[in-house]
Amino acid sequence: MSRLRLILGDQLNLNHSWFKETNSSVTYVMMEVKDETNYVLHHAQKIIATFAAMRFFANQLRSKDLEVIYLKINDKENRQNFYENIKSIVKKRNFSQLEYQNPDEYRLMTELQKLHSIEDIKAVPVDSEHFLIPKLYAKEFFSEKKHWRMEEFYRHMRKKFSILMEGEKPIGGKWNYDVDNRKRWDGSPSSTQDFRPSHNHEKIFLEINDENIEYFGESQATDFRWPISRDESIELLENFIEKDLLYFGDFQDALHDENWRLFHSFLSFSLNTKMLSPIEVIKKAEDAYKKKDLPLASTEGFIRQILGWREYIRGVYWANMPGYDQHNFFEHKNKLPEWYWTGKTDMRCLSQSISQSLTNAYAHHIQRLMVIGNFSLLAGINPKEVHQWYLGIYIDAYEWVELPNTLGMSQFADGGMLATKPYVSSASYINKMSNYCAKCKYNFKEKVGENACPFNSLYWNFFDRHQDKLSKNPRLGIVNSQLKKMNPTQKEQINKKAEFYLKNLNTL
Ligand SMILES: Cc1cc2nc3c(=O)[nH]c(=O)nc-3n(C[C@H](O)[C@H](O)[C@H](O)COP(=O)(O)OP(=O)(O)OC[C@H]3O[C@@H](n4cnc5c(N)ncnc54)[C@H](O)[C@@H]3O)c2cc1C
Ligand code: SF4
Numbered sequence: 130m131s132r133l134r135l136i137l138g139d140q141l142n143l144n145h146s147w148f149k150e151t152n153s154s155v156t157y158v159m160m161e162v163k164d165e166t167n168y169v170l171h172h173a174q175k176i177i178a179t180f181a182a183m184r185f186f187a188n189q190l191r192s193k194d195l196e197v198i199y200l201k202i203n204d205k206e207n208r209q210n211f212y213e214n215i216k217s218i219v220k221k222r223n224f225s226q227l228e229y230q231n232p233d234e235y236r237l238m239t240e241l242q243k244l245h246s247i248e249d250i251k252a253v254p255v256d257s258e259h260f261l262i263p264k265l266y267a268k269e270f271f272s273e274k275k276h277w278r279m280e281e282f283y284r285h286m287r288k289k290f291s292i293l294m295e296g297e298k299p300i301g302g303k304w305n306y307d308v309d310n311r312k313r314w315d316g317s318p319s320s321t322q323d324f325r326p327s328h329n330h331e332k333i334f335l336e337i338n339d340e341n342i343e344y345f346g347e348s349q350a351t352d353f354r355w356p357i358s359r360d361e362s363i364e365l366l367e368n369f370i371e372k373d374l375l376y377f378g379d380f381q382d383a384l385h386d387e388n389w390r391l392f393h394s395f396l397s398f399s400l401n402t403k404m405l406s407p408i409e410v411i412k413k414a415e416d417a418y419k420k421k422d423l424p425l426a427s428t429e430g431f432i433r434q435i436l437g438w439r440e441y442i443r444g445v446y447w448a449n450m451p452g453y454d455q456h457n458f459f460e461h462k463n464k465l466p467e468w469y470w471t472g473k474t475d476m477r478c479l480s481q482s483i484s485q486s487l488t489n490a491y492a493h494h495i496q497r498l499m500v501i502g503n504f505s506l507l508a509g510i511n512p513k514e515v516h517q518w519y520l521g522i523y524i525d526a527y528e529w530v531e532l533p534n535t536l537g538m539s540q541f542a543d544g545g546m547l548a549t550k551p552y553v554s555s556a557s558y559i560n561k562m563s564n565y566c567a568k569c570k571y572n573f574k575e576k577v578g579e580n581a582c583p584f585n586s587l588y589w590n591f592f593d594r595h596q597d598k599l600s601k602n603p604r605l606g607i608v609n610s611q612l613k614k615m616n617p618t619q620k621e622q623i624n625k626k627a628e629f630y631l632k633n634l635n636t637l
Contacts, residue, residue: 133158133218133250135211135229137237138165138179139527141186142403143359145230145258148193158218159187160200163209166342168236169521173348174355174490176337177330178524182357182402184333189358203336212243219250226250230257233264233443233529235450259403260440261290267444277445277546280305283437290408292415292436293429305433306378306426313562314383320391321372325354326361345470346522347488354489355398355524362399366410369394370417378427382495384563386477389485393493394431397525400439407435445533445547454516454532458544459595461509466634469518474637476583477569478559479504490524495562497523502539503553507587508634512542550604553591556582577622583630583637590627593620 131154134147138161147155161180180202187199200207200214208214215227227250232238245252270285271277284304287293293300330353337344356362373392380391399405411432418428446453468474472484482496492501497519505515512535519535520526537547556573560566566573566582575581576589592599592612600609612620630637 130154130225131223132156132226132228133215133222133224135159135215135227135241135244136186137230137232138183139233139402140230140257141182141359142257142259142406143186143189144406147255148190148195156196156198156222156224157187157190158198158200158215159183160207160211160214161202162200162207162211162214163202163340163342164211164240166202166337166344169517171344171521172346172487172490172524173334173337173344174346174353175521175524175526176342176344177333178353178355178357178398178490179402180333180337181328181330181353182355182404185357201336202340202342211240212247215244216247219247224250227252228255229253230255233257233527235446236528257403259406260443261286261407261436262440262444264443264447267441268448270444271448276549277441279437279441279547282441282444283433286436286440290411290436292411292432293418293425301425301429306429307433309426310378310381310430311562312379312383314380314385314388314391315564316385316387318376320376320388321368323354323390324368325365325395326356328353328355328357345487346490356404359404362396362404365395365399366405366413369396370413374414374417374427374431375423376427378424378430381430382499382562384478384482384495384500384559384565386481386563386565386568389481389489389491389493391493395491400435401525401527401530407439411436439530442533443529445537446529449533449543449546453543454513454536456536456542456544457512458542459506459509459598461506461540461542462511463509463631463634465505465510465514465518466508466637468635468637475570476504476637477571478563478565481565486522490522492523497534498539498552499554499558499562502535504584504587506540506551506553507584507591509591509631512536512540515540544598545602550602551591551599553588554584555588556584559584577626581626583627586623586627587630589615589620589623590631593624 134155134157136157136159166176187197190197198218208217227244229241231254232241267282270282356365376392383391396410400407414428414431417423469483472480472487474480478500482492482500486492516532516535520528520531533547536542539552541548541551556566560573570580571582572580573582576585592608599605
């Protein structure tokens with residue numbers, strides 16, 4: 130039986146059991162297609178890094194004497210979508226079976242189901258062998274429960290995989306050290322250099338330009354700093370564990386305009402393209418804690434992101450698709466301000482976070498959640514627009530992980546399935562965690578003056594205009610009672626200021 134096996138751009142898992150077989154009647158196929166570059170407007174680095182990693186992977190397979198058909202974006206015979214390309218390959222060569230690894234996104238699942246209709250070939254899906262649990266595991270876990278609490282799921286995962294455990298109990302006696310993960314960073318300890326590899330991707334860049342593929346963000350063709358192979362990803366992981374994990378916990382939520390990485394790992398692209406597996410990352414961190422005596426709060430904080438959040442988020446996605454992207458709990462309709470595409474705003478926290486995202490295709494969690502996401506929600510931006518912007522801009526953005534994080538956690542558009550309350554704050558939180566406010570045109574202390582920080586009036590106005598939906602939320606007791614007690618004249622002034630900002634979002 131001659132088999133054709135399709136490998137997608139985010140399935141670069143060299144340890145998949147496929148590649149352990151010694152079967153000469155197997156041919157692999159990989160393809161760069163416009164259906165994948167164009168379903169949303171992408172950051173240039175995301176397209177280029179993905180193609181570079183795919184090409185490297187194909188060559189690695191060839192070096193193992195495996196046959197690989199590789200369609201580049203500019204190949205003449207490339208029909209630019211999976212179905213047409215596979216149909217044409219099957220017609221030319223006499224394959225009897227087509228195998229593909231289950232994709233992680235609903236959009237792609239629908240696309241690949243079409244392959245089953247190709248005549249004269251049997252299509253067989255297989256596991257991608259990447260995640261720790263099946264995609265509907267979380268749905269089952271929460272089936273009897275009203276709320277999907279990540280913490281409950283995370284504790285279950287710690288026990289199930291015996292990570293940071295002493296028998297049935299968590300090492301150190303506590304499950305979660307989140308309260309120890311909230312320090313501000315003021316220049317010390319100094320974080321390590323950006324140790325990611327450097328690549329010149331000029332050729333791919335020219336090819337995507339020749340094909341008129343649209344993109345945004347920093348498109349400079351040289352010096353791209355994303356790992357494109359498993360070896361580079363392992364180096365990144367080892368460097369992180371060696372030098373930065375020590376401080377990851379303390380400064381996980383910190384923001385600073387002179388240091389956009391701080392102690393974050395940069396591993397999301399390697400993980401989401403499957404060059405690294407989640408369990409190997411978790412085990413390496415756990416091992417380092419045991420052998421090198423790293424702080425438990427840092428190790429636990431890091432492991433929680435992958436063992437807890439990442440698997441949980443995937444569960445939320447698959448339990449709610451299709452349809453999750455349609456939620457708009459607050460019925461927000463505003464358009465994204467134009468400066469989301471340029472970073473040109475006087476709001477320093479946003480100009481820093483967005484400009485950095487445009488330059489590097491990266492922002493760390495708190496920039497995504499408590500700066501850009503926070504503002505988007507307070508400004509009443511349509512969550513679908515916010516979702517598409519996030520899906521395009523970040524190097525690690527795949528719908529299965531981006532959508533629940535953006536639409537659910539950050540925009541509360543699902544009405545609170547993931548988050549117990551909306552993640553919004555006034556300027557005081559941003560000032561506490563960053564040095565952004567000190568150099569900002571706006572005054573973080575003011576609510577209504579000429580240069581009052583927009584976060585302040587928008588924050589109160591958000592709760593005021595959504596009282597019908599939020600007044601009974603038990604986690605918002607303090608905010609709601611402060612709002613009730615607010616002097617009516619002051620409330621009116623705040624609402625007036627907020628309305629002015631809402632009408633002039635493009636000029637902030
Ligand atoms: C609005 C919003 C959108 C996001 N979109 C994405 C996305 O498209 N793709 C993506 O991988 N992550 C997304 N995240 C989660 C998180 O911000 C990124 O995983 C992280 O910033 C990647 O950088 P890092 O590898 O340096 O992470 P680190 O801070 O070093 O964390 C380590 C790893 O933990 C995992 N992780 C951490 N938080 C989460 C989370 N909430 N959900 C899933 N995995 C998590 C990631 O794999 C990450 O690589 C989003 C978060 C928010 C608030
Ligand atoms: S003052 Fe307001 S807009 Fe300026 S950096 Fe601080 S929070 Fe952001």
